[in-house]
Amino acid sequence: xxPQFDLKDPQLESRVYGTRTLLAIGLVMILLSVVLxxxxxxxxxxxxxxxxxxxxxxxxxxxxxxxxxxxxxxxxILLADNRPSYVLSIVRERVPDLEATLADLEAVLxxxxxxxxxxxxxxxxxxxYDPVPLRFRLTEEERARLAVNRFRLPGVVVEAQLLRHxxxxxxxxxxxxxxGRINEQEVQELDETDYRGTFHVGKVxxxxxxxxxxxxxxxxxxxxxxxHGRVLRVLxxxxxxxxxxxxxxxxxxxxLAAFEALGDQRGAVxxxxxRNGQVLALVSTPGYDTNLFVNGISSSEYAxxxxxxxxxxxxxxxxxxxxPGSTIKPFMSMAGLLSGxxxxxxxxxxxxxxxxxxxxxxxxxxxxxxTGTGHAARVDMKMAIxxxxxxxxxxxxxxxxxxxxxxxxxxxxxGDRTGIDTTNERTGILPSTxxxxxxxxESWYPGETLSAGIGQGYMLASPLQLAVAxxxxxxxxxxxxxxxxxxxxxxxxxxxxxxxxxxxxxxxxAIIDGMREVVHGxxxxxxxxxxxxxxxxxxxxxxxxxxxxxQNAVYNEEDVAERHRHHGLFIAxxxxxxxxxxxxxxxxxxxxxxxxxxxxxxxxDTWLGLEHLADG
Amino acid sequence: MGDYVRQLPHHSSRDMAxxxxxxxRFHIDIPLLFLLLVLSAYGLFVLYSASGQSMEAVxxxxxxxxxxxxxxxLAAQISLQRYASLAPWLYIAGVATLVAVLxxxxxxxxxxxxxxxxxxxxxxxxxxxxxxxxxxAWFLAGRRLxxxxxxxxxxxxxxxxxxGLIVIQPDLGxxxxxxxxxxxxxxxxxxxWRYIAIAVVLAGASAWPVWMYGLKEYQKQRILTMFxxxxxxxxxxxxxxxxxxAIGSGGWEGKGxxxxxxxxxxxxPESHTDFIIAVLAEEHGLKGVIALLGIYLLIMLRGFxxxxxxxxxxxxxxxxxxxxxxxxxxxxxMGMVAGLLPVVGxxxxxVSAGGTSVVTLLAGFGVxxxxxxxxxxxx
Numbered sequence: 001x002x003p004q005f006d007l008k009d010p011q012l013e014s015r016v017y018g019t020r021t022l023l024a025i026g027l028v029m030i031l032l033s034v035v036l037x038x039x040x041x042x043x044x045x046x047x048x049x050x051x052x053x054x055x056x057x058x059x060x061x062x063x064x065x066x067x068x069x070x071x072x073x074x075x076x077i078l079l080a081d082n083r084p085s086y087v088l089s090i091v092r093e094r095v096p097d098l099e100a101t102l103a104d105l106e107a108v109l110x111x112x113x114x115x116x117x118x119x120x121x122x123x124x125x126x127x128x129y130d131p132v133p134l135r136f137r138l139t140e141e142e143r144a145r146l147a148v149n150r151f152r153l154p155g156v157v158v159e160a161q162l163l164r165h166x167x168x169x170x171x172x173x174x175x176x177x178x179x180g181r182i183n184e185q186e187v188q189e190l191d192e193t194d195y196r197g198t199f200h201v202g203k204v205x206x207x208x209x210x211x212x213x214x215x216x217x218x219x220x221x222x223x224x225x226x227x228h229g230r231v232l233r234v235l236x237x238x239x240x241x242x243x244x245x246x247x248x249x250x251x252x253x254x255x256l257a258a259f260e261a262l263g264d265q266r267g268a269v270x271x272x273x274x275r276n277g278q279v280l281a282l283v284s285t286p287g288y289d290t291n292l293f294v295n296g297i298s299s300s301e302y303a304x305x306x307x308x309x310x311x312x313x314x315x316x317x318x319x320x321x322x323x324p325g326s327t328i329k330p331f332m333s334m335a336g337l338l339s340g341x342x343x344x345x346x347x348x349x350x351x352x353x354x355x356x357x358x359x360x361x362x363x364x365x366x367x368x369x370x371t372g373t374g375h376a377a378r379v380d381m382k383m384a385i386x387x388x389x390x391x392x393x394x395x396x397x398x399x400x401x402x403x404x405x406x407x408x409x410x411x412x413x414x415g416d417r418t419g420i421d422t423t424n425e426r427t428g429i430l431p432s433t434x435x436x437x438x439x440x441x442e443s444w445y446p447g448e449t450l451s452a453g454i455g456q457g458y459m460l461a462s463p464l465q466l467a468v469a470x471x472x473x474x475x476x477x478x479x480x481x482x483x484x485x486x487x488x489x490x491x492x493x494x495x496x497x498x499x500x501x502x503x504x505x506x507x508x509x510a511i512i513d514g515m516r517e518v519v520h521g522x523x524x525x526x527x528x529x530x531x532x533x534x535x536x537x538x539x540x541x542x543x544x545x546x547x548x549x550x551q552n553a554v555y556n557e558e559d560v561a562e563r564h565r566h567h568g569l570f571i572a573x574x575x576x577x578x579x580x581x582x583x584x585x586x587x588x589x590x591x592x593x594x595x596x597x598x599x600x601x602x603x604x605d606t607w608l609g610l611e612h613l614a615d616g
Numbered sequence: 617m618g619d620y621v622r623q624l625p626h627h628s629s630r631d632m633a634x635x636x637x638x639x640x641r642f643h644i645d646i647p648l649l650f651l652l653l654v655l656s657a658y659g660l661f662v663l664y665s666a667s668g669q670s671m672e673a674v675x676x677x678x679x680x681x682x683x684x685x686x687x688x689x690l691a692a693q694i695s696l697q698r699y700a701s702l703a704p705w706l707y708i709a710g711v712a713t714l715v716a717v718l719x720x721x722x723x724x725x726x727x728x729x730x731x732x733x734x735x736x737x738x739x740x741x742x743x744x745x746x747x748x749x750x751x752x753a754w755f756l757a758g759r760r761l762x763x764x765x766x767x768x769x770x771x772x773x774x775x776x777x778x779x780g781l782i783v784i785q786p787d788l789g790x791x792x793x794x795x796x797x798x799x800x801x802x803x804x805x806x807x808x809w810r811y812i813a814i815a816v817v818l819a820g821a822s823a824w825p826v827w828m829y830g831l832k833e834y835q836k837q838r839i840l841t842m843f844x845x846x847x848x849x850x851x852x853x854x855x856x857x858x859x860x861x862a863i864g865s866g867g868w869e870g871k872g873x874x875x876x877x878x879x880x881x882x883x884x885p886e887s888h889t890d891f892i893i894a895v896l897a898e899e900h901g902l903k904g905v906i907a908l909l910g911i912y913l914l915i916m917l918r919g920f921x922x923x924x925x926x927x928x929x930x931x932x933x934x935x936x937x938x939x940x941x942x943x944x945x946x947x948x949x950m951g952m953v954a955g956l957l958p959v960v961g962x963x964x965x966x967v968s969a970g971g972t973s974v975v976t977l978l979a980g981f982g983v984x985x986x987x988x989x990x991x992x993x994x995x
Contacts, residue, residue, distance in 0.1 A: 008929075013761045016806035017932050021920050024804070024936060028916060028943050032909060035947060038954045042864040043902040050864025054898075057861060058877045224877075 060225050063197035066216030067162055069243030071176060071206065073252045074278075074486060079172050080207070082162035086138040087199075088146065089131030092123060094155030101153060108149050109142040111135055114298055118181060131157050133199055164200060166290045168252075171259050173287035174315040175250055175279075175484065177205015177423065180293045194218050200294065205315075206246065206484055208423050213488060216243035249278030249486035257606035258283040261599040267587035268316035268463040270482075271603050274471035274573060274582045277480030277495040279420070280607060281583075282464075284316040318420065321428040321460035322586055325542030326388045326525075326593075327571045328409070328455030330511050331469060333381055335408030336396045337507040344381050344510035350374030354394035356446055363450050365390040366543075385514025386521045388541060390454050397453025402444055405452060406432035411479065411501040412469035414461055419481040419498070428465055431458040456545060466584030470571040473515075474538070474579035476508045477501035512538050516576055526570065526597040535608055536576040539600065541593030542569035565589040570596035574604045581607045643692040643989040645922065651915045652688075652966065652981060656681050658908065659967035665874040666888040666895040666969075673888065673969060680971035684978035691982025696931050696990055699983065700757065703750035707774070710747040713740035714781040741790045742976045744778045746983070748794050749937040752801040757930035762806030771802055788835055789948070789960030797941040804923070804936030838958040855891070858883045859953045862894040870901030888969045890961060893953050908967070912946050922988040931987040938980045945977070 042050065071080035088105075095101045105111060111134065119134045138146070138158065146158055164179045166172065179200040182190065186201055195201070196218055202208035219240030224233040258269035262285045271281040288305055297305075305313050314320065336342035352368035355361055366388070367375055375389045384392035397405060410416065415430025429435065431452055433444040451457030461469075464482065472479045479499040487493060515538035518524045525541040544567045568590030573582040581604055585596045660674055660681075667673035694702075717740050752771045759767045775798030782791040803812075827836065862878035871877070876898040879887035887895050897905050919939030926932040942965060949964040951957035963973045 008760055010929075013806070013929050013932075016762055017804060017929075017936070018924060020804050020806060021924055021936065024940060025917070025920055028913075028940075031943075031947050032913065035950045035954070035956070036906070036909060038951070038956050039863060039897060039902055039905050042860060042954060043867055043897065043905070046864050047867045050861050051867065053861045054865035054878055057858075057883050 058224050060223055062221050062223050062231075064219035064221055064237075064240045065161075065197035066218055066240035067242040068164060068179070068200075069210075069214040069216065069489075070245045071214075072245065072247045073250045073255070074247065074280075075252060076247070077252045078167060079176055079248065079250075079252075080164060080166050083165040084160050085136060085163035086143055087133050087159050087161045088135040088138055089133045089157045089159060090119075091131050091155045091157060096154065101156065104149070104153060105134070105156065108145050109135065109138070112298060121184060130196075131159070136161075136163065161199075164294050169289040169291060170287040171255060171283075172250070173290045174284040174317060175205065175248070175255065175282040175422075176290065177207040177209075178203055178290035178293045179207050203293065204424065205422050206248070209421050210246055210485065214243040214246065217241035244489045246485050247487040247490070248484050249273070249280060250282065250484065251280050251607065251610065253610055254281040254603055254607050255283060257281075258599065258603045259285065259287075261602040262587070265587050265590060265595065266310055266316070267585065267590070267596070267599075268320055269583060269585050269599060269603060270317050270464045270467040271581055271583045271607065272467045272471045272482055274474040274478075274480075274579050277471070277482045278486055279482050279484050280581060281603060282317050282484065284314070284320070286310050286312040288312045315424060316463065316586065316588070318422065318425045318462055318464045320586070321426050321462050322567050322569070323457070323459055323544035324414075324455040324461045324466060325544040325567075325569050326390075326455060327466055327540045327542035327569050327584075328453075328459065328461075329385055329388065329393055330473060330515055330540050330571075331409055331412050331414070332393050332396060332405070332453060333385060333511045333514065334412075334473075334501075334503060334507060335400060335405055336381075337510070338408055338503060339400055339404060341399050342381060342396060344506060347378035347380045348384075348392045348395050350376060350379045350389060350391045352391070354391045354450070356398065356450070359447075361447070363390070363394050363447075381510055382514045382517060385511065385540065386517030386524050388518075388525050393453040394450045397449050398446070400449075400453075402449045402452060403432050403434070405449070406430055406435075411477075411499060412472050413465055413479060414459075414469060418464055418468045420464060421484050425464070426462055428460040428462055429458055430461075455542060463584040463586050466569070466571050466586075467582055468584075470573050470582040470584060471579075472501060473508075473511065474573035474582045476505070477503055512576060515540055515572075519572070525593065528594070529597050529601045533601070535574055535604075537572050537574040537601075537604060538576050538579075539570060539572035539597065541597060542571070543567070543592045544569060546589065562589055565591045568593045568596040570600050572597075572600040572604065574608065580611060642689065643985055644689065645692075645918070645985045645988040648915065648918050648922075648981060648985060648988070651911060651918065652685075652978070655911050655915065655966045658911065661873075662892060662896045662899070662967060663888055663969055665876065665899060666879055666892050668879075669874060677969050677974075680974050681966075681978075683971075684974045687975055688978040688982035688985070691979050692985035692989065694986060696928060696934075696986060699750060699934075699986070700754045700930050703747070703754035706743065706747045707751040707778075710740060710743040711778055711781065713743065714778055716740070718781065718784060739972055741778075741782050741785070741787060741794070742972050744782070744794050745790075745797060745941070745976050746980060748775050748778055749797045749801050749934060749941070750983075752798045753805075753930050753933040753937065756801065756805050756933060757928065761929060762808060763802065768802065768807065768811060771798065774798065786832060786835075787961070788831075789962050792960070793941065793944060793948075793962065796944055797937050800937040800940040801933045804933050804940075805929070835958075838960070855885050855959065856955045858885065859891050859894040860955050863897040863954060866898040866901045866904075868902045870897070870899050870904055873899055875899055890949065890963055890968060891953050892968050893950055893964050896967070909946075912943075912965075916943055919984060922984055926987050927990045931990060935984055935987050938984050942977070942980070 068082055070078060070082070073079055090101070092098065115135055119132060122132050143158060146156070150156070166176065166178070180203040181199055182195065182201045190201065194215070194217065198215070198218070202211040202214065207214065217240060220238045221234050222236040223231045224235055225231045254271055258271065258281045262269060262283060266285060268284040269281055270279065272279055292301060337344070350365070352372070352374035353362040353364050355363060365374060374391060375383060375387045379389045379392050383389060406415070409430055415427060417425055417427050436442055436444050436458070448457050452459050468479070468482055477500050478497055479501065480495050481498050483493065483495045485493055516536060518526050518539045518541065519529045519537045521527060526539050529537065529539065546564050546566060566589070568587040570585045570593050571583065573579040583600050583603055585599050587595045587599070590596060660677060663677055664671070664674050751774050755771055755774060756763050756767060763771065775795050779791045779795040782794060858878060862876065862884050865871070865878065876895050878884045878898055879895045884891055884894055896908065916939050919935060919942065923932050923935030923939065926935050945962055945965045948957055948960065948962045952959050952962070963970055965977050966974060
């Protein structure tokens with residue numbers, strides 16, 4: 001069976017085998033030494049490196065995001081809290097095939113395009129092993145489905161997270177603002193350490209203005225986690241410092257009264273406690289559900305809000321600036337008194353119109369088209385305010401001139417930022433010759449002074465500014481910075497006096513007397529408000545033109561498209577003897593002040609009623 | 617070559633002088649058995665920890681080991697002559713099943729390696745780990761040694777055919793192991809240095825074409841990864857980085873039994889199979905590695921000793937080849953886990969969990985025992 005043709009030489013074979021065995025042993029020894037050297041290098045020479053690496057593998061520093069401070073109204077009614085919500089995140093480093101995992105996830109639960117976009121953007125700038133959020137607000141069912149599929153989704157983490165919630169939605173939308181997911185620009189601006197593990201930041205309003213306080217300080221924990229990112233054990237914990245709770249001076253009931261009184265109309269209400277500058281109500285309608293923004297509003301929902309011609313995202317109370325119309329008259333009166341051009345008793349003839357010397361153009365009083373004549377043969381200050389006489393102020397404005405008008409009105413806060421503690425405040429316009437040159441590169445025309453005298457033309461003020469000016473009037477010259485936040489973590493925030501406008505008491509008395517007549521007088525422009533009133537209110541109506549009206553044309557409300565109707569304004573404070581509330585109100589395209597004044601009554605009734613209850 | 621040479625020792629004075637024990641009667645090489653038992657015990661000890669303290673895994677491996685030791689003892693009972701005569705048939709059967717695997721085999725992880733017969737799966741490649749050295753040794757044993765040109769060519773054909781079939785599966789690691797087991801036979805038979813030199817030159821020259829056309833993408837990737845694991849931290853490099861971290865962090869002392877964080881926290885892949893040495897190194901440190909290498913070295917020295925004292929050239933060549941193949945397992949496994957060699961699926965002998973490799977290895981030691989206890993031939 002075996003081939004026999006070779007002659008074998010057993011001795012040679014044995015000798016050759018012996019040599020080969022020795023060679024083999026030598027080779028084995030050399031190669032084993034190589035292996036041993038390798039292990040020696042790893043375990044002895046480079047021990048420290050790998051020890052550290054192993055430690056780092058095992059122990060992971062995890063950020064513990066702080067709990068955002070809560071926001072209350074002045075009655076400790078919760079306006080913004082945090083609710084547990086389940087977030088689906090992905091740890092990129094632990095996912096073998098990201099695209100496949102995303103596809104798998106999409107089969108398990110819905111993921112919107114914006115979620116996906118956000119995720120991909122975030123993915124680029126995340127630290128290694130940090131979870132990147134993909135879906136927020138998982139439902140019970142989605143969590144269950146994920147749990148079932150968990151084994152084939154390595155690197156997918158579901159974590160409970162506290163998410164901002166606004167229990168009252170639209171009611172406080174413009175007062176509070178909202179938080180939203182941190183965007184790329186914000187990443188640059190925010191402190192990287194402090195915001196590790198935090199996905200949301202205040203975007204607008206109080207939420208943004210007080211971001212530093214509300215956010216708190218990040219904490220850390222050292223955790224032992226496995227290669228799949230699952231935490232096995234917490235080794236060490238540095239607790240985060242929760243954000244500070246804010247108590248707003250807003251009163252839920254007053255806010256609600258204002259909101260309901262505005263109803264479907266577009267407008268704004270700002271109510272301030274003149275004694276301390278605390279904002280009691282700040283409403284702009286229409287509002288929007290701020291909860292939509294917390295997790296990234298869908299682009300269609302956002303487009304709807306953005307493109308709505310009612311501009312619900314626009315905060316009319318502080319961003320909206322309108323010609324103040326006749327509501328400027330009490331302040332003009334003070335300018336007249338201080339300048340010495342008028343006294344409480346001095347009168348002006350009123351034929352129902354006014355014209356500049358040497359000019360035939362007639363500046364009409366609003367009453368002319370109703371009665372065909374002026375308010376009276378001669379009009380004094382009280383009547384001028386109560387009946388809103390234009391001629392009185394045309395004359396005063398002409399004699400005062402625009403620049404002095406500017407200087408006297410400015411202490412009431414017109415043309416200045418009020419300094420309220422929220423975002424996006426606009427200053428409005430308090431015109432002057434200098435302003436016009438700077439803004440329009442034109443010189444001032446005398447006719448424009450007359451328009452300015454009755455709060456039309458270039459002059460613009462926000463409802464907040466009107467409320468602040470009204471508080472200055474109520475407090476007889478004390479101007480304060482309006483404040484939304486009353487206390488931080490229960491500690492009161494003082495509202496310092498900003499400025500004191502000095503004027504003799506008789507001046508204040510005269511003007512306030514006129515404002516009382518607006519509401520309580522027989523011919524007051526808001527006399528309807530006095531029906532059933534339990535207190536004395538000082539007010540002033542106003543109407544501001546949306547479109548210019550030709551010289552001899554008559555404004556007829558019925559004929560004008562809804563969007564071109566006049567804005568209705570009203571300012572008021574009460575009670576007159578010891579004011580505790582001042583309001584500034586605008587109703588866009590309301591036609592006239594009669595739509596705005598009942599809102600003031602509702603708001604002030606509510607506030608004084610509450611105060612009465614508290615006292616009683 | 618009758619059976620008379622394999623008769624059990626009678627009560628002749630010469631045999632009595634050697635005081636044969638019962639173990640000797642059953643063709644058991646006592647030092648080798650002892651070393652293998654120590655190694656297996658060490659392996660189970662490490663496995664308990666590496667499997668996450670799973671007694672189940674230890675029992676399962678224990679059962680495999682028990683079976684493998686029985687097979688080893690059975691294999692030791694077969695005479696060398698029978699091995700020689702069985703070699704070609706075993707080889708032919710092996711090649712046939714390898715072909716069958718390619719046609720009707722069962723896949724796992726993208727490779728066809730398994731054959732299912734009556735509900736039982738087995739890897740025909742495992743048969744070849746014994747059949748190839750046996751057939752090459754059989755082929756050379758009858759010829760004049762050291763082998764001459766045509767004998768060498770014949771031997772090469774015998775080993776290239778199965779190796780090629782396994783490469784197609786594809787299972788490069790096993791193919792290399794099988795090819796080298798055949799080459800070791802040639803080497804121990806005294807293959808001329810000229811041929812060795814030529815082989816080295818040819819191997820060097822073919823490296824480029826093999827790289828370009830012979831290797832699959834994942835195989836190239838493994839080799840590249842070995843040189844620079846950092847290049848693909850989360851993909852192929854992950855295993856190597858993690859196993860190096862495990863080994864390195866063990867230091868001299870080790871973290872202690874069942875204290876390996878790398879495998880416990882799932883950073884280490886395949887921690888109870890191919891990468892088990894990393895767990896051992898992490899928990900028992902360099903001293904544990906040296907102890908393991910010590911046992912391996914003693915087993916190999918015993919293997920060479922058996923080869924040198926073998927009665928026939930067939931036995932000698934088999935003993936040398938089996939011992940060197942055993943060494944290749946150790947070297948390749950420990951080298952790849954430590955990042956010296958590319959990652960191929962080679963287990964750490966008798967320590968890695970798994971039934972097939974244990975059975976194959978111990979069957980080989982059975983053959984070694986048969987060589988060791990072969991009755992001295994009357995010359």
